[in-house]
Amino acid sequence: MAASPSSMSGGGGEAAAVRTVVWFRRDLRVEDNPALAAAARTAGEVVPAYVWAPEEDGPYYPGRVSRWWLSQSLKHLDASLRRLGASRLVTRRSTDTVAALLDLVRSTGATHLFFNHLYDPLSLVRDHRVKELLAGEGITVQSFNSDLLYEPWEVLDDDCCPFTMFTPFWEKCLCMADPAAPLLPPKRIHSGDLSRCPSDDLIFEDESERGSNALLARAWSPGWQNADKAFAAFLNGPLMDYSVNSKKADSANTSLLSPYLHFGELSVRKVFHQVRMKQLTWSNESNLDGEEGCSLFLRSIGLREYSRYLTFNHPCSHEKPLLAHLRFFPWVVNEVYFKVWRQGRTGYPLVDAGMRELWATGWLHDRIRVVVSSFFVKVLQLPWRWGMKYFWDTLLDADLESDALGWQYISGSLPDGRELDRIDNPQFEGYKFDPYGEYVRRWLPELARLPTEWIHHPWDAPESVLQAAGIELGSNYPLPIVELDEAKSRLQEALSEMWELEAASRAEMENGMEEGLGDSSDVPLIAFPQELQQMEVDREMVRGTIHIPTPAGRRRADQMVPSMTTSLVRAETELSVDFGSSEVSRAEVPSQGHFQPQMEIREVVNGGTAATNNGVHHQQYNLQNNLNRVRGGVAPSTSEASSSWTGREGGVVPVWSPPVASGHSDPYAADEADISSRSYLDRHPESHRLMNWNQLSQSS
DNA sequence: CGTCTTTTGTA
DNA sequence: ACAAAAGAC
Numbered sequence: 001m002a003a004s005p006s007s008m009s010g011g012g013g014e015a016a017a018v019r020t021v022v023w024f025r026r027d028l029r030v031e032d033n034p035a036l037a038a039a040a041r042t043a044g045e046v047v048p049a050y051v052w053a054p055e056e057d058g059p060y061y062p063g064r065v066s067r068w069w070l071s072q073s074l075k076h077l078d079a080s081l082r083r084l085g086a087s088r089l090v091t092r093r094s095t096d097t098v099a100a101l102l103d104l105v106r107s108t109g110a111t112h113l114f115f116n117h118l119y120d121p122l123s124l125v126r127d128h129r130v131k132e133l134l135a136g137e138g139i140t141v142q143s144f145n146s147d148l149l150y151e152p153w154e155v156l157d158d159d160c161c162p163f164t165m166f167t168p169f170w171e172k173c174l175c176m177a178d179p180a181a182p183l184l185p186p187k188r189i190h191s192g193d194l195s196r197c198p199s200d201d202l203i204f205e206d207e208s209e210r211g212s213n214a215l216l217a218r219a220w221s222p223g224w225q226n227a228d229k230a231f232a233a234f235l236n237g238p239l240m241d242y243s244v245n246s247k248k249a250d251s252a253n254t255s256l257l258s259p260y261l262h263f264g265e266l267s268v269r270k271v272f273h274q275v276r277m278k279q280l281t282w283s284n285e286s287n288l289d290g291e292e293g294c295s296l297f298l299r300s301i302g303l304r305e306y307s308r309y310l311t312f313n314h315p316c317s318h319e320k321p322l323l324a325h326l327r328f329f330p331w332v333v334n335e336v337y338f339k340v341w342r343q344g345r346t347g348y349p350l351v352d353a354g355m356r357e358l359w360a361t362g363w364l365h366d367r368i369r370v371v372v373s374s375f376f377v378k379v380l381q382l383p384w385r386w387g388m389k390y391f392w393d394t395l396l397d398a399d400l401e402s403d404a405l406g407w408q409y410i411s412g413s414l415p416d417g418r419e420l421d422r423i424d425n426p427q428f429e430g431y432k433f434d435p436y437g438e439y440v441r442r443w444l445p446e447l448a449r450l451p452t453e454w455i456h457h458p459w460d461a462p463e464s465v466l467q468a469a470g471i472e473l474g475s476n477y478p479l480p481i482v483e484l485d486e487a488k489s490r491l492q493e494a495l496s497e498m499w500e501l502e503a504a505s506r507a508e509m510e511n512g513m514e515e516g517l518g519d520s521s522d523v524p525l526i527a528f529p530q531e532l533q534q535m536e537v538d539r540e541m542v543r544g545t546i547h548i549p550t551p552a553g554r555r556r557a558d559q560m561v562p563s564m565t566t567s568l569v570r571a572e573t574e575l576s577v578d579f580g581s582s583e584v585s586r587a588e589v590p591s592q593g594h595f596q597p598q599m600e601i602r603e604v605v606n607g608g609t610a611a612t613n614n615g616v617h618h619q620q621y622n623l624q625n626n627l628n629r630v631r632g633g634v635a636p637s638t639s640e641a642s643s644s645w646t647g648r649e650g651g652v653v654p655v656w657s658p659p660v661a662s663g664h665s666d667p668y669a670a671d672e673a674d675i676s677s678r679s680y681l682d683r684h685p686e687s688h689r690l691m692n693w694n695q696l697s698q699s700s
Numbered sequence: 701c702g703t704c705t706t707t708t709g710t711a
Numbered sequence: 712a713c714a715a716a717a718g719a720c
Contacts, residue, residue: 165711166711167710167711169711170711299711302711303711306711405711406711408711409711410711414711416710416711417710417711418709418710418711419710419712
């Protein structure tokens with residue numbers, strides 16, 4: 001297992017010949033960055049590089065706010081690297097990362113390529129290709145862990161199998177040896193002569209996005225040093241009351257660290273160690289709430305950890321339910337529902353407030369994410385992947401692994417997820433998370449004058465109250481798009497249908513096994529709506545109504561909330577008189593430490609396009625798929641009920657594996673994406689070996 | 701006031 | 712499905 005000197009190239013010569021390309025991805029920091037630290041330790045020259053090839057991500061081309069963050073963070077990183085003595089961050093625009101790296105290595109005469117691990121399926125495949133190709137060129141390629149407390153293959157149960165449930169996974173993590181202490185930034189970096197190594201200008205926004213992006217900068221400061229500050233602020237502030245406050249929709253109580261963590265501007269290992277220290281302190285002071293807050297916060301770090309763990313072991317987790325029977329759920333493919341949800345016009349105030357906040361700011365409190373996604377899946381019964389894709393397109397902290405985990409959890413597709421058949425009632429959730437209605441009033445100005453008593457169920461309010469509040473249900477605020485009772489019965493029907501389909505397919509499977517791999521009963525993925533692929537703001541909805549006279553200078557293509565009717569317009573204009581002078585027209589993002597129940601000025605989108613995501617190339621990846629293997633005894637119960645959980649898979653959008661006939665009566669279907677299938681690692685020993693092999697260099 | 705029932709939270 | 716908590720009796 002030694003650090004494989006055999007793969008070294010060019011051998012012999014003077015030490016000065018060592019030149020290492022450090023390939024940055026989602027590890028945009030100089031502190032506790034193992035790849036960078038290792039490169040600096042070679043005492044040779046270090047060429048920091050970034051390759052921007054978003055087309056490779058297919059439908060998961062980053063959304064506007066995410067690209068904005070990235071652009072800022074790269075600037076910050078470049079400045080940090082220069083301060084350390086590097087000449088610059090070398091940037092490349094490409095549609096083929098591997099080719100771009102090869103070119104980079106050749107044009108710099110580098111002998112080494114270092115980078116930190118990623119665990120999403122695209123990266124696993126691409127990084128493997130990078131290693132093969134560059135090693136073939138005689139380049140020493142090493143990769144490191146910068147993103148996780150523990151590598152996915154390090155956390156195994158007593159039988160050395162990957163965990164399939166979060167709780168045992170996290171318990172195991174917590175009793176493993178502490179992760180390595182964070183590394184300091186390198187003292188100095190020399191890049192040598194880079195005059196023959198051009199950089200490309202990276203363009204992360206188009207004209208139409210500039211205005212909206214400018215607003216983001218008022219609330220957020222990307223970059224690893226700012227991550228550090230935000231983390232310190234959280235440690236010394238909201239963390240203490242984290243457990244007490246975690247039930248409120250108010251973002252001021254949250255860490256707001258997720259975008260930093262997504263781009264690796266903040267090291268989870270550092271977070272872990274510092275929170276642990278706080279916890280120890282509070283524990284000694286018998287500060288039970290504080291101590292519990294630490295556990296709770298670390299648990300959410302654990303969920304992030306687990307999301308990588310899952311995608312590593314089940315590379316299809318962003319498109320296929322991990323519980324196979326869910327693949328037979330008859331999702332309602334209704335783009336009108338989808339649109340209404342996105343626009344925050346479902347008639348359920350808490351849901352609508354959340355969706356408008358997301359739209360306007362790219363941010364959503366975790367609780368509210370659960371509310372809106374649960375509503376999406378259970379009340380509207382839309383395919384969860386649509387919701388996940390919308391989150392991907394709009395969230396500032398969009399993260400494929402975390403979002404896949406979240407949506408699978410909500411849609412009942414995980415062994416330890418929520419039950420699908422229990423509908424969360426947004427009204428009661430409103431009482432819980434937003435007891436004074438402040439959150440709703442802030443994001444739904446049309447309901448601003450409704451007394452708290454009715455704010456979460458305006459449909460029950462007496463006519464006189466509504467009138468006094470200037471609300472006409474069905475006109476300036478919608479009636480519930482689906483009644484909860486109706487949703488419940490529809491959900492029951494859908495579930496019965498799911499079980500029938502599942503049973504039928506299983507029967508068919510048992511009969512027609514020999515007929516080969518045709519697998520006619522395969523359930524295809526539901527494609528994303530075209531509209532979502534372009535992230536277009538719905539225009540008709542807005543055009544059909546009255547336009548708000550838009551104050552000069554505030555008209556912009558933005559993710560602004562579409563309004564619907566005249567009376568709403570009236571309410572808005574009135575409000576804007578009150579607040580118009582105080583610059584509240586910004587796309588508001590939660591800022592740490594205060595919460596003002598304040599009206600937002602809203603404007604109608606005049607055909608604005610939020611983002612022009614054009615990277616819709618559907619890539620096909622040829623991950624070989626073995627025949628299903630059953631892992632006996634791991635499933636929670638192999639009893640009669642669960643014996644019906646057998647399914648198959650299908651694929652339309654990026655296909656990871658060809659459809660495959662499924663196993664027999666296993667608790668979980670045994671196929672590529674399924675939770676009981678053999679892990680990705682088992683099926684791709686090469687990747688495993690490569691990773692393990694390099695793991696060593698990190699610990700040196 | 702104890703026991704049974706309902707609701708809630710759960711990654 | 713299940714345990715804990717809250718509510719009903």
